[in-house]
Amino acid sequence: MTSIRAMFFDVFGTLVDWRTGVAREADRALRPLGHNLDWTRFADAWRGEYQPGMEEVRSGRIPFCKLDVLHRRNLERFMPRLGLTDLSETVLHELTVAWHRLDAWPDVTAALKRLQKKFLLAPVSNGNISLMVDLARRNNFPWDAILGAEVAGDYKPKPRVYLAACEAFDLAPAQCMMVAAHSNDLAAAAACGLRTAHVARPEEYGPGTGERAPTVPVDFAGADLGDLAGKLGA
Amino acid sequence: MTSIRAMFFDVFGTLVDWRTGVAREADRALRPLGHNLDWTRFADAWRGEYQPGMEEVRSGRIPFCKLDVLHRRNLERFMPRLGLTDLSETVLHELTVAWHRLDAWPDVTAALKRLQKKFLLAPVSNGNISLMVDLARRNNFPWDAILGAEVAGDYKPKPRVYLAACEAFDLAPAQCMMVAAHSNDLAAAAACGLRTAHVARPEEYGPGTGERAPTVPVDFAGADLGDLAGKLGA
Numbered sequence: 001m002t003s004i005r006a007m008f009f010d011v012f013g014t015l016v017d018w019r020t021g022v023a024r025e026a027d028r029a030l031r032p033l034g035h036n037l038d039w040t041r042f043a044d045a046w047r048g049e050y051q052p053g054m055e056e057v058r059s060g061r062i063p064f065c066k067l068d069v070l071h072r073r074n075l076e077r078f079m080p081r082l083g084l085t086d087l088s089e090t091v092l093h094e095l096t097v098a099w100h101r102l103d104a105w106p107d108v109t110a111a112l113k114r115l116q117k118k119f120l121l122a123p124v125s126n127g128n129i130s131l132m133v134d135l136a137r138r139n140n141f142p143w144d145a146i147l148g149a150e151v152a153g154d155y156k157p158k159p160r161v162y163l164a165a166c167e168a169f170d171l172a173p174a175q176c177m178m179v180a181a182h183s184n185d186l187a188a189a190a191a192c193g194l195r196t197a198h199v200a201r202p203e204e205y206g207p208g209t210g211e212r213a214p215t216v217p218v219d220f221a222g223a224d225l226g227d228l229a230g231k232l233g234a
Numbered sequence: 235m236t237s238i239r240a241m242f243f244d245v246f247g248t249l250v251d252w253r254t255g256v257a258r259e260a261d262r263a264l265r266p267l268g269h270n271l272d273w274t275r276f277a278d279a280w281r282g283e284y285q286p287g288m289e290e291v292r293s294g295r296i297p298f299c300k301l302d303v304l305h306r307r308n309l310e311r312f313m314p315r316l317g318l319t320d321l322s323e324t325v326l327h328e329l330t331v332a333w334h335r336l337d338a339w340p341d342v343t344a345a346l347k348r349l350q351k352k353f354l355l356a357p358v359s360n361g362n363i364s365l366m367v368d369l370a371r372r373n374n375f376p377w378d379a380i381l382g383a384e385v386a387g388d389y390k391p392k393p394r395v396y397l398a399a400c401e402a403f404d405l406a407p408a409q410c411m412m413v414a415a416h417s418n419d420l421a422a423a424a425a426c427g428l429r430t431a432h433v434a435r436p437e438e439y440g441p442g443t444g445e446r447a448p449t450v451p452v453d454f455a456g457a458d459l460g461d462l463a464g465k466l467g468a
Contacts, residue, residue: 068404120367130404133354133378144367146379150402168384170302170364 004195004232006169007115008124008147008162010180013204015123015225016102016135019043025098029091030084037082040206045082047205049074054126054155064153066128072096099127100134105201109140111225114234122147124165124178126155145169157188166194179228183215195219197228238429238466240403241349242358242381242396244414247438249357249459250336250369253277259332263325264318271316274440279316281439283308288360288389298387300362306330333361334368339435343374345459348468356381358399358412360389379403391422400428413462417449429453431462 012018023039030037053070056062075095079085087095115121121142123132126149136143145168149155152164166176173193180186181201190196197220204210214221222228246252257273264271287304290296309329313319321329349355355376357366360383370377379402383389386398400410407427414420415435424430431454438444448455456462 120371129379129381129402133403136378137354143379144370145363145377147363151385168363169367 003175004119004177005171005175006120006122006166006177007197008122008165008176008178008189008194010156010178010182010185011123011125011127011132011135012099012102013201013210014179014181014199015108015141016104016139017203018047018099018102019205021102022046022098025101026095029094029098033087033091035084037084042082044205045078046071046074049077053077058155058158064149064155066131066150067126068096068099068128068131071099097134100131101138102135104135104139104141105224107224107226111229111234112142114226114229115232116142118232118234119177120144120169122165122169124148124156124161126161157184159188159192162189162192162194166192177219179225181211183211186214186218187216190216190218197222197232199223199225199228237409238353238411239405239409240354240356240400240411241431242356242399242410242412242423242428244390244412244416244419245357245359245361245366245369246333246336247435247444248413248415248433249342249375250338250373251437252281252333252336253439255336256280256332259335260329263328263332267321267325269318271318276316278439279312280305280308283311287311292389292392298383298389300365300384301360302330302333302362302365305333331368334365335372336369338369338373338375339458341458341460345463345468346376348460348463349466350376352466352468353411354378354403356399356403358382358390358395360395391418393422393426396423396426396428400426411453413459415445417445420448420452421450424450424452431456431466433457433459433462 009015022043026042027039053074057064122145124147128150129146132146147165147168149161152161154160166173177195177197178189179197181199186196196218198214198218199222200212201210202208202212220231243249256277260276261273287308291298356379358381362384363380366380381399381402383395386395388394400407411429411431412423413431415433420430430452432448432452433456434446435444436442436446454465
């Protein structure tokens with residue numbers, strides 16, 4: 001069993017609570033303008049455009065662009081359905097950077113600080129570098145480097161994203177472990193030869209909606225990141 | 235005057251003492267094999283191949299490869315001149331990663347911790363990501379992200395390297411400051427619109443050999459990084 005040298009992390013849903021954070025930031029930006037929506041519905045509508053937006057890049061229909069750019073494009077796509085029109089450029093920008101202002105699940109930062117003592121740590125997220133940096137500053141994530149989509153020039157679950165992360169650290173895939181709350185992310189990482197660990201985030205899309213357990217074979221599974229750190233001896 | 239949001243750092247010579255470190259590591263790897271060289275001459279010979287090696291990439295004669303790969307190739311280029319032949323693959327690898335085991339100048343880590351409170355910080359070095367990560371772990375450099383040659387796919391002083399770093403942080407060049415002990419690096423950054431700061435490293439190539447002051451116009455100049463931090467109000 002090759003020893004694990006690095007841990008790679010999915011971020012949205014796995015480390016940070018995007019749904020509550022986006023809803024809070026949308027409320028903050030739009031309520032003063034007289035809009036009074038169901039803000040979690042707003043967040044869900046935005047997240048609903050996430051995979052289709054990235055699929056444009058993965059399929060090669062459009063060249064790679066940062067997730068911030070896709071988030072902005074996706075926002076403009078669903079807004080009219082919620083009756084939002086004529087928002088100013090300033091407000092559209094303020095909404096787009098809502099994704100830079102998300103809070104970690106309560107177990108995350110302490111667990112990363114334990115894991116840091118044993119492993120190299122990096123996000124391997126579809127979020128761009130500046131987005132990852134802002135989330136790290138806000139939540140004290142102790143990253144060794146920011147890896148993921150922007151470094152790879154493509155979006156997960158494309159193999160290039162996982163393999164580029166291993167290569168950046170000069171490690172074989174078997175020396176790297178992908179951590180996510182989403183089985184499809186872990187299945188794709190495992191297909192590239194990485195080790196995998198699932199963390200349960202049962203509240204991701206609202207109470208009782210997230211994956212309580214992986215639906216694919218994984219090397220480790222934790223009730224949260226602290227539980228996983230314990231299982232890894234950190 | 236646009237306010238500075240991020241500071242970018244040259245690493246070899248500016249933050250770490252490559253000459254003493256490479257000499258120490260070469261001594262450690264080669265003396266047990268019966269070699270007894272002037273180890274600083276060994277380090278200088280290796281560094282002498284640095285710019286010609288990168289020029290192969292900058293000119294487009296060879297595709298981009300990591301600095302670790304160039305360091306290995308450069309090692310094999312100058313070794314015979316010092317009478318070193320028939321070194322094993324293990325020893326060649328051990329020598330190549332000498333560059334991952336360099337110590338910071340004594341003022342650096344404390345100064346970066348002060349600067350971190352005011353600015354985003356990243357290396358914008360020609361060193362690859364794993365090399366930067368190893369130096370950061372060894373010396374407690376508090377980076378927000380690892381930027382530089384490997385992220386840009388080219389070597390300084392090509393403009394792409396500085397501009398890719400600004401873009402990764404979603405900042406205009408005028409919001410970013412390049413810090414280096416080498417005037418040519420600062421001149422290239424300034425030509426891209428970045429702010430610049432010089433730090434003196436008079437011992438870089440041996441006593442009294444480094445730049446005591448910039449030879450080009452800069453925004454700030456410090457006797458060392460602590461002095462520069464003070465001038466920036468950090």
